[in-house]
Amino acid sequence: MSDILQKLPEFIHNHIALVAGFVVVLIALIVMEIASLFRKYKELSPAGLTLLINRESPLMIDLSAYADFEKAHVPGAKHVAMSQFDPESKDLANAKELPVVVMDKDGRGAALKAAQRLVKAGFTKVSVLGGGVAAWQQAQLPVAKGKK
Structure with a gap:
């Protein structure tokens, strides 16, 4: 030594x-x-999101491009274009105390910005899907296709 x-x-x-x-x-x-x-806000793995879905039924917002959303998304996720994402909207205002998970295609850009905006707007249980929908698919978890 x-x-x-x-x-x-x-x-x-x-x-x-x-x-x-x-x-x-x-x-x-x-x-x-x-x-x-x-x-x-927290970063969730696909397994962590699965646990959250099973325990608390979070509001899941997918900020991927619409074409990417139609190809594959987490079942139950709602598509919102980042240009239309508004944490102060009436629809989201009712969810301030509920768990909210934001995601995008790869977990790098839009989801992180959206999580910061949600926290700033007073949301208390905000999470981001780490690695985005790509990580969800890589974990071989089920995906939904199409508009819903």
């Missing part, structure tokens, strides 16, 4: 770019983990 500690300064000196890259990646990971602790 002491041999490694003696050679460490030499390694750092000889591989400064490698060490700097490692430090940057480490800091980025720490910042992302800390940020996830402070956000006010």
Whole structure:
């Protein structure tokens, strides 16, 4: 062990770019983990969403493009275009205390923005399907096709 500690300064000196890259990646990971602790919505896995569906019947909102929604969506999910998504609408106002799960095709863009907007509007039980509908399909869970 002491041999490694003696050679460490030499390694750092000889591989400064490698060490700097490692430090940057480490800091980025720490910042992302800390940020996830402070956000006010949860990220659910497909298995977690299945449990939530079985226990609490959440309102599921799919923000995928309409063509993607017609190809495959989580059964029971309602399609809403991101351009028409309004957490202050009368339809959603009644669901502020209910669990709400937002999802999109890949879980990267629209769902995260929608979750932030829901939290800001006062919704208390907001979740995002991590990986989106693609993760749901990859987990080989059933999908619905068509408009409903």
